Structures are given as C-alpha cells and as structure tokens.
Amino acid sequence: MSVATTTSDTEKFSEENFRHHLDAFWLNVPWVQELKQQNWKTYQELPLPTRSDERYRFSDLRKLKLDGYRPAQEPTEAQKADAIARSNLVGEPAGKVVFGDNFLLEFEGLSEELKAKGVIWMPLQQAAIEHPELVQKYFLEEENQLGSEKLLALHNAFFHGGSFLYVPKGVEIEQPIAAYYWSIECGEAIFPHTLLVVEDNAKVDFVDYYGSLDTGCCSTLSCGVGTIYAGQGAQVFRKIVQNFNEEALSFQLEANIADRDSQVKTIAVNLGSKYARLQNHTRIVGPGADVKMYGLTVSKDEQEFDQRTLQIHEAPHAVSDLLFKNALLDSSRTIFSGLIKVAKDAQQTDAYQTNRNLLLSKTAEANSLPGLEIEANDVKCSHGATTGQVDESELFYLMARGIPRQTAYQLLVFGFFEEIVEKISNEELRENVRKLVQAKFGNEM
Known part of the structure; x- marks a missing residue:
C-alpha cells in the first residue's frame, strides 16, 4: 500500500x-x-x-x-x-x-x-x-x-x-x-x-x-x-x-x-x-475446562501498563487461574482491573485471580482492582493483590553468604518473575524471554 x-x-x-x-x-x-x-x-x-x-x-x-x-x-x-x-x-x-x-x-x-x-x-x-x-x-x-x-x-x-x-x-x-x-x-x-x-x-x-x-x-x-x-x-x-x-x-x-x-x-x-x-x-x-492466564510486566521511566481481564464461567466444574506480576521502576505505572463472573448454573467453579506488584522505586505507582461477581452458590473463588518492595531480610540472607548487594538484588527481582517464566515449556523461548527481561532492566539495578 x-x-x-x-x-x-x-x-x-x-x-x-x-x-x-x-x-x-x-x-x-x-x-x-x-x-x-x-x-x-x-x-x-x-x-x-x-x-x-x-x-x-x-x-x-x-x-x-x-x-x-x-x-x-x-x-x-x-x-x-x-x-x-x-x-x-x-x-x-x-x-x-x-x-x-x-x-x-x-x-x-x-x-x-x-x-x-x-x-x-x-x-x-x-x-x-x-x-x-x-x-x-x-x-x-x-x-x-x-x-x-x-x-x-x-x-x-x-x-x-x-x-x-x-x-x-x-x-x-x-x-x-x-x-x-x-x-x-x-x-x-x-x-x-x-x-x-x-x-x-x-x-x-x-x-x-x-x-x-x-x-x-x-x-x-x-x-x-x-x-x-x-x-x-x-x-x-x-x-x-x-x-x-x-x-x-x-x-x-x-x-x-x-x-x-x-x-x-x-x-x-x-x-x-x-x-x-x-x-x-x-x-x-x-464443563471441566481448565484455563491458566499469566502475565509478566516490567515498567520503567514513565511507562504505563493497563491490564484489564474478565473471566466468565458459564459452565460447571471448570477452573480458571490468573496470575499477573508487575515490577515497576522510576515513575512508571501499572493498572490491574480484573473480574471473575460466575453464572448461576456454573456450580463447583474453581476460580482464582492474583495480582502481585514489586515496587523498585519510591515514585512508581501500582493500582489493583480485583473483583468477583458470583451467582452460583457452590463455588470456590478468590482474588487478591499485593504491592511491596524487595524483602530486606531476603537481601540480607544472600549478602551474608558473600553475594554482592547489587547481584543479590537482581537475583531477587528476577526470581520474582521466575514463577511465570519457568512455565514456558520450550527451553529456547524460555531463555530468550529471560534475556529480554534482563535487557529491559539494563543498568537500572
């Protein structure tokens, strides 16, 4: 054209x-x-x-x-x-x-x-x-x-x-x-x-x-x-x-x-x-369906990542599980807004929704809005969101074993994402994703 x-x-x-x-x-x-x-x-x-x-x-x-x-x-x-x-x-x-x-x-x-x-x-x-x-x-x-x-x-x-x-x-x-x-x-x-x-x-x-x-x-x-x-x-x-x-x-x-x-x-x-x-x-x-949704986000400078999800259960005896992880640097922002909807006939639904945010800067901002809308009466559903910084006790543990602070910090941050990265079955793709994530951090840590 x-x-x-x-x-x-x-x-x-x-x-x-x-x-x-x-x-x-x-x-x-x-x-x-x-x-x-x-x-x-x-x-x-x-x-x-x-x-x-x-x-x-x-x-x-x-x-x-x-x-x-x-x-x-x-x-x-x-x-x-x-x-x-x-x-x-x-x-x-x-x-x-x-x-x-x-x-x-x-x-x-x-x-x-x-x-x-x-x-x-x-x-x-x-x-x-x-x-x-x-x-x-x-x-x-x-x-x-x-x-x-x-x-x-x-x-x-x-x-x-x-x-x-x-x-x-x-x-x-x-x-x-x-x-x-x-x-x-x-x-x-x-x-x-x-x-x-x-x-x-x-x-x-x-x-x-x-x-x-x-x-x-x-x-x-x-x-x-x-x-x-x-x-x-x-x-x-x-x-x-x-x-x-x-x-x-x-x-x-x-x-x-x-x-x-x-x-x-x-x-x-x-x-x-x-x-x-x-x-x-x-x-x-x-019925019997099993849906897993994972997200990995690295934001820096003034980037904004806006994540909106909707899990609709129309059939019984089904599973859905969502886990989104965000790491935020500088003055970047993330938004997670998710809703699980369970229809009246979708009994014995098993649904989860989790958003975890790792703040690596005092000026970064993470917003989380998980929600449930359930019409059935025999279900197991939950949602949650956490926002925090690198655990100083874990950092101290690694440093006490001779690992330099910056290296220990990097290990903890990359470890935060490994729960998702390791789910990629193709070894070459898994390693390439690790490299892309590390390149995104660059000299930030």
Whole structure:
C-alpha cells in the first residue's frame, strides 16, 4: 500500500485512506469488505473513552491519542531483511510468519505430514479468500466488554496482516508455531491479528511477538487482536511477547473461548510501549475446562501498563487461574482491573485471580482492582493483590553468604518473575524471554 504523506488528511484514519485500504487489499473479498465498512462506521460514531468510564479507572487518557497516525506503507527491502533476520525468538518452529508494518515479509508453511492431516496455517488474508466459510465462522465473533469498542472497530476496519491456524480434531503439533509483527516506520499504525481454531482433542503451542525495528524515539500505534477457540479436550498454549519501543502506543485485545475439558494456557510478557493496554476476555463454555492466564510486566521511566481481564464461567466444574506480576521502576505505572463472573448454573467453579506488584522505586505507582461477581452458590473463588518492595531480610540472607548487594538484588527481582517464566515449556523461548527481561532492566539495578 502506498499512501502519500504530504497532506494532513493522510496523517490520520480518513475516509480516503479507508477506501484506499479496501481497494488495495480486499477488493475481491465481499464479506470482508462488508465487515470493514460496518466497523469503519462504528469507529467514526463511537467516542474515545472518558474519565467517567469505570473501565478506564486510573488510566491516563492523555496518552490515548489516535491523531497523527496513518495507515502503514510497505517497508523497504533493507527493512524487510532486518525484520526477518530478527525474527528468531524460536528456532526450528513448525511454522512461521513475519509481518512488517502489516505487510507479509516471510512465510514458512507446515510439513507435508501436518498438511495431510488437515492443518491449515496461512496469512489471515489468504485464509479469508481460500477458506471463507471456516474463517467467517470464528472471525470476530466475540463481544468486547472491557472498554475498547472504538479501538476494536478501528482494528476491524484496517487490518490486513495477520495469521490463521486451524488444527483439526485429534491432531497434535509438537513444535511451536511463531508469528512476528514488526512496527517499522514512525507515525504508522499496525493491526496484528492472530486467530487460532483448535478442534476437539487437538494440541498446539503458539508464540506471538510484537516489536519495533526502530528502538529509539519513534511513535507508532499497534492495535492487535488475538483469539483462541479451544474445542473439547483441546490443549492450547499461547505466549505473547510485547516489546515495542518506549514511544509506541499499544493495544492488545485478547479473547479465549474454552470448551469442555479443554486446557488453555496463555503467558503475556509486557515490556515495551509508552502506554500499553492489554485486555483479556475469557469465556469458559464447557464443563471441566481448565484455563491458566499469566502475565509478566516490567515498567520503567514513565511507562504505563493497563491490564484489564474478565473471566466468565458459564459452565460447571471448570477452573480458571490468573496470575499477573508487575515490577515497576522510576515513575512508571501499572493498572490491574480484573473480574471473575460466575453464572448461576456454573456450580463447583474453581476460580482464582492474583495480582502481585514489586515496587523498585519510591515514585512508581501500582493500582489493583480485583473483583468477583458470583451467582452460583457452590463455588470456590478468590482474588487478591499485593504491592511491596524487595524483602530486606531476603537481601540480607544472600549478602551474608558473600553475594554482592547489587547481584543479590537482581537475583531477587528476577526470581520474582521466575514463577511465570519457568512455565514456558520450550527451553529456547524460555531463555530468550529471560534475556529480554534482563535487557529491559539494563543498568537500572
């Protein structure tokens, strides 16, 4: 897509740019065109959130500005090569896709064995054309209850880069599949989209990475969507690593749907962006489902991480467990607002929600708002939040054994996160996440 940037109209999401987007990418896909037109209208009609919206309580809405961003242009050949070379979080994946400013840069398909079993893995745009009935069945079916309706409409209007994975019944994919979404040019907007459909008794391990090619002071916008549909007895493990530069504006809107006896596990690693909002809307629709949600956030300088979660139990005898850990440096801020909702018929629900904050600066600020809304009378549910500093007694214990204070301090901070990092089953990915977390701290400790 080549959009001129010489007039003010091209520096925003305008009618002209929207029409250009439709003609450039979706001219021959009527059902997508119709969906996008509906969402473009919705985006124009909806206002941005205000301070009176409880779903944005504690958020600094001054950072939520969409003016000045424009639809992305195709990267240069040098930028493409750089992005592909840096897309190495996981070695030897079962499949891989790399996007740069919404444009497909590299695609590695699946083995012939997996293709023969009916697994579909391809860029979302291609899937919408080649498998319209399958994609339409699952695409954007989940409602948004966490406050980002306008942003979701913007995403739906302008997305074209994304990945689609369909795993048929009983198929297990042993090696992880990886998708990389790079933000490249300053002032441009990207719209990552991951759609995972995992049928009954199937299994998959998936990794999404969001990063900036320019790690300097380059303001960009990312508005991403990720959805998991886990069928009966399915096993889905998804890792999300957000590592944009510290001038980016990032929104990640997640939805998980877990059917009978399924196991869904997600880990979100949040490191980048000036303001990042992560929403996770989970629905448990089948009895016996087990959903685990983990979050790891490191904030520094004046970064703000806004985390909003909703765990909805619609079926009985199911489990959900959420643990979000945040470490805060300098004058950074985190917000955690989570709600567990248990329907009247969801008896014997077992649900937990925990937010733990480690303050590494006197000027850092952590806000926690966990909550419960329970209609059933035979459940085991709890929520909690803790905020504290490095334990001086633990620090003294390590120093008394000859460990220098700075090293002991680092060990305790990294140990705070290890409870989550160690849950990553892939050894190479686990070690790379450790390196990213350590790099984020840099010389701060």
